[in-house]
Amino acid sequence: MTVEFNADLLVKYDTYGPRYTSYPTAVEFSDSFGDAEYRRELEQSNQLQTPLSLYFHIPFCKSLCFYCACAKIITHKQERSIPYLERIHTEIARQAELVDPNREVSQLHFGGGTPTFLHDDQLSALLWEISRNFTLAPPESREFSIEIDPRAVRKTTIPLLYELGFNRISLGVQDFDPKVQSAVNRIQSVEQTFAVIDAARAAGYRSTNVDLIYGLPYQTVESFSTTLDTILSKRPERLAIYNYAHMPDKVKAQKLINDDDLPSPETKLAILEMTVERLQGAGYVYLGMDHFALPDDELTLAKHNGQLQRNFQGYSTYADTDLIGIGMTSIGKTNHSFSQNMRQEDDYFAAIDSGSLAIARGYQLSFDDRIRRDVIQSLMCQNEVVYETVSARYGIDFFDYFFREMRQLAGMAMDNLVIINAHRVAVTPTGQLLLRNIAMVFDAYLHPTESRHQFSKVI
Numbered sequence: 001m002t003v004e005f006n007a008d009l010l011v012k013y014d015t016y017g018p019r020y021t022s023y024p025t026a027v028e029f030s031d032s033f034g035d036a037e038y039r040r041e042l043e044q045s046n047q048l049q050t051p052l053s054l055y056f057h058i059p060f061c062k063s064l065c066f067y068c069a070c071a072k073i074i075t076h077k078q079e080r081s082i083p084y085l086e087r088i089h090t091e092i093a094r095q096a097e098l099v100d101p102n103r104e105v106s107q108l109h110f111g112g113g114t115p116t117f118l119h120d121d122q123l124s125a126l127l128w129e130i131s132r133n134f135t136l137a138p139p140e141s142r143e144f145s146i147e148i149d150p151r152a153v154r155k156t157t158i159p160l161l162y163e164l165g166f167n168r169i170s171l172g173v174q175d176f177d178p179k180v181q182s183a184v185n186r187i188q189s190v191e192q193t194f195a196v197i198d199a200a201r202a203a204g205y206r207s208t209n210v211d212l213i214y215g216l217p218y219q220t221v222e223s224f225s226t227t228l229d230t231i232l233s234k235r236p237e238r239l240a241i242y243n244y245a246h247m248p249d250k251v252k253a254q255k256l257i258n259d260d261d262l263p264s265p266e267t268k269l270a271i272l273e274m275t276v277e278r279l280q281g282a283g284y285v286y287l288g289m290d291h292f293a294l295p296d297d298e299l300t301l302a303k304h305n306g307q308l309q310r311n312f313q314g315y316s317t318y319a320d321t322d323l324i325g326i327g328m329t330s331i332g333k334t335n336h337s338f339s340q341n342m343r344q345e346d347d348y349f350a351a352i353d354s355g356s357l358a359i360a361r362g363y364q365l366s367f368d369d370r371i372r373r374d375v376i377q378s379l380m381c382q383n384e385v386v387y388e389t390v391s392a393r394y395g396i397d398f399f400d401y402f403f404r405e406m407r408q409l410a411g412m413a414m415d416n417l418v419i420i421n422a423h424r425v426a427v428t429p430t431g432q433l434l435l436r437n438i439a440m441v442f443d444a445y446l447h448p449t450e451s452r453h454q455f456s457k458v459i
């Protein structure tokens with residue numbers, strides 16, 4: 001699927017909206033969903049033998065990147081990780097007790113924070129704890145990935161992680177321009193970055209993803225073009241190009257970024273246009289949202305086969321797994337529910353020490369939520385919705401059920417964002433960069449006046 005850039009339409013549809021790594025979004029989670037509800041949902045998914053994903057949140061970072069909206073703890077004290085890991089080990093055992101051992105873990109992800117803040121022996125011990133409590137899928141049918149900060153990784157760590165079972169890595173880069181790096185407090189050399197990519201290739205990892213961000217202070221089309229050229233010379237299998245969401249009222253660290261240093265909306269659009277053209281010209285395939293991959297990458301193949309999925313980590317090839325989130329702030333998805341752990345370290349420690357599961361809030365999906373989630377997932381991943389598929393799966397008449405939404409989509413069809421025919425709605429090349437807007441038509445929870453405070457800009 002190629003992307004056609006239309007600046008007028010991007011301006012017309014520019015608004016605030018979710019990224020749909022889940023539906024409903026985390027904004028709808030409430031504390032009426034706790035341990036008891038979680039256990040009930042997990043029990044039901046044990047009956048269904050749904051495959052498993054595990055997510056581990058390692059919150060520690062040695063320095064603060066000013067744009068960062070992640071849940072992190074900034075510290076130089078390595079020993080801060082010791083009490084945290086003790087709780088993680090306890091939580092692993094507590095969660096594993098609830099899971100049918102016949103269910104295999106096909107996906108595992110370490111995120112943060114900076115997972116490689118941990119020493120090699122701590123990483124090894126953690127993997128050992130996971131493997132003795134859960135049943136891991138065989139190496140050829142699993143995807144184990146980890147986020148790497150090239151500034152905080154030892155020479156031994158990349159080969160060690162491969163030996164421990166990881167087969168994909170994701171690198172934070174953002175921008176190579178020294179002025180931009182200084183303005184966001186993330187100084188990272190090309191050499192540091194390339195050394196990690198080279199080490200991953202030498203070790204045998206299946207793919208490397210690189211994250212870049214556009215819209216950071218002092219970026220220009222020319223400077224970002226240089227960053228792109230530099231990273232493309234290494235031809236990473238996957239690239240995620242995120243739009244910087246400047247929300248200093250919500251993300252405290254962003255107050256350290258001077259509003260006046262940010263590129264204008266026109267410059268951001270020009271950077272986006274250049275980026276899309278450059279990546280497509282270099283042979284990358286647009287997967288949706290901010291993600292690109294080489295034509296022979298598993299994600300691209302999954303997109304062509306209609307198997308691409310969207311979850312809290314972005315895009316994935318693994319369908320319908322249940323996700324168990326471990327560590328502070330981690331989000332899980334079990335059967336027809338979402339759950340999120342305590343967001344503060346103290347609360348997380350207190351909950352684990354008291355013998356509970358540390359679940360702070362969650363959400364029980366209704367029948368309507370499940371239908372809408374399916375439709376949104378289909379738009380975000382397959383770029384189409386086939387009426388008959390949804391009608392048959394849920395025993396509804398698609399047109400009756402989504403009468404209001406189809407009328408709204410008709411306006412988008414006039415703008416050539418979608419094509420509506422007798423069998424399906426399909427996103428056009430022009431609609432690709434406005435996928436969020438198209439999905440938002442099916443979202444029952446959006447409040448136009450509040451979205452501004454809850455979500456980032458679509459463009």
Ligand code: SF4
Nearest residue numbers: 061065068070112113
């Ligand atoms: S961007 Fe990564 S390394 Fe920087 S503060 Fe956020 S989590 Fe830590």
